[in-house]
Amino acid sequence: MRYFIHISPIFTKSSLEELGGITSFSLVDNVLSAAIVDAEDERLQDRVRDSIFTYCAFPLYLTADLGTGSYLEVVLGAVDGLGIGKSRRLKLECIDINEKEGYSAKDIEVATGERLEGLGYNINIKDPEVLAYVVLMNGKCYSGYSDYSKLDKKFVNPMRHYQSKKQVSRAELKIWQAFDEFGISAGGTAIDLGAAPGGWSTFLAKRGFKVVAIDNGDLDYKAISAQGLRPLAVGIEKEIDAAALFESTDIVHVKGGFDDAKRLLRMGNADMLTDDMNIFCSDTAIAVESYLDLLKKDAKVIVTVKCLSKKAPNYIERARTMLGRRLEIERIKVLPANRQEFTVLASPRA
Numbered sequence: 001m002r003y004f005i006h007i008s009p010i011f012t013k014s015s016l017e018e019l020g021g022i023t024s025f026s027l028v029d030n031v032l033s034a035a036i037v038d039a040e041d042e043r044l045q046d047r048v049r050d051s052i053f054t055y056c057a058f059p060l061y062l063t064a065d066l067g068t069g070s071y072l073e074v075v076l077g078a079v080d081g082l083g084i085g086k087s088r089r090l091k092l093e094c095i096d097i098n099e100k101e102g103y104s105a106k107d108i109e110v111a112t113g114e115r116l117e118g119l120g121y122n123i124n125i126k127d128p129e130v131l132a133y134v135v136l137m138n139g140k141c142y143s144g145y146s147d148y149s150k151l152d153k154k155f156v157n158p159m160r161h162y163q164s165k166k167q168v169s170r171a172e173l174k175i176w177q178a179f180d181e182f183g184i185s186a187g188g189t190a191i192d193l194g195a196a197p198g199g200w201s202t203f204l205a206k207r208g209f210k211v212v213a214i215d216n217g218d219l220d221y222k223a224i225s226a227q228g229l230r231p232l233a234v235g236i237e238k239e240i241d242a243a244a245l246f247e248s249t250d251i252v253h254v255k256g257g258f259d260d261a262k263r264l265l266r267m268g269n270a271d272m273l274t275d276d277m278n279i280f281c282s283d284t285a286i287a288v289e290s291y292l293d294l295l296k297k298d299a300k301v302i303v304t305v306k307c308l309s310k311k312a313p314n315y316i317e318r319a320r321t322m323l324g325r326r327l328e329i330e331r332i333k334v335l336p337a338n339r340q341e342f343t344v345l346a347s348p349r350a
């Protein structure tokens with residue numbers, strides 16, 4: 001079986017090495033963020049779920065040469081040739097890796113969707129039964145399809161999905177992806193370390209959390225307010241009663257370093273601690289540990305850990321040791337929006 005897999009563009013080598021530990025495969029082609037592989041493993045989609053570097057795998061059934069005809073004709077043939085029943089509600093996604101022909105992936109989807117409708121297909125992007133996808137990469141056109149209801153990830157190209165809504169900062173994509181990937185449910189109170197300009201805090205507040213956002217820098221109060229949220233900045237001159245402030249505020253921004261903020265912060269135990277400070281792993285572990293007494297026993301901790309080189313496995317090992325001193329590490333994942341870093345899901349050790 002041939003697969004399209006979405007891998008980390010920064011840690012391509014580690015991604016492919018890890019995949020080799022999951023299944024035996026031969027590499028058909030790859031670019032930084034994606035690879036086409038042949039593997040006998042029919043369950044590869046499920047097996048990459050717990051991997052660190054591979055975000056998703058989608059089966060491909062046809063391969064065509066893009067050079068043999070008109071671009072859009074090849075794409076149309078690649079979908080039509082899949083043998084998907086015309087009565088089935090079909091959504092099409094196109095991933096154009098090289099974008100050489102001057103069409104955007106969206107243009108190709110629209111043009112091909114219209115042609116498919118002309119051929120009698122039942123195109124339905126709101127409530128699909130089947131997701132058909134076309135991957136255009138290095139002169140080849142790969143196509144495949146999956147049963148939409150059984151798909152864990154509904155988009156073959158995750159970045160397109162996650163860019164579709166307004167964000168306060170690009171970093172917001174990371175917490176959104178972490179929530180989806182780790183299946184986190186909403187609600188309660190959260191402490192967000194290294195919060196500025198406020199993407200994560202905004203995301204958390206929109207998911208129903210009351211948030212204490214900690215950062216020496218300013219949040220983008222205007223952008224946060226434009227999303228219907230009520231931010232409030234407080235200094236670090238005196239005690240901060242977050243529980244009281246939450247009555248009229250969604251995001252309490254404590255404007256100071258995480259250590260000063262911890263000294264002054266008073267609140268009931270929180271359901272979540274997030275940390276996107278982007279500092280050394282050893283300092284991250286110290287920061288997270290210093291807040292553990294403000295967390296509930298079953299709280300979730302989401303932390304990004306920076307890698308100073310592309311040797312991610314070394315940093316992952318270090319994070320397991322350092323964060324593992326006081327935390328139970330549940331998952332480690334390089335999310336599509338992570339740059340030279342990975343995301344850790346953990347909970348306080350009993």
Ligand SMILES: C[S@@+](CC[C@H](N)C(=O)[O-])C[C@H]1O[C@@H](n2cnc3c(N)ncnc32)[C@H](O)[C@@H]1O
Pocket residue numbers: 168169170171172193194195196197198199200201214215216217256257258259276277278279
């Ligand atoms: C990558 S940014 C965070 C982006 C944020 N998660 C968002 O979604 O907009 C890292 C932030 O960590 C903050 N930071 C670094 N060291 C810190 C410290 N010791 N205490 C508080 N904040 C710190 C920086 O000021 C910076 O704003």
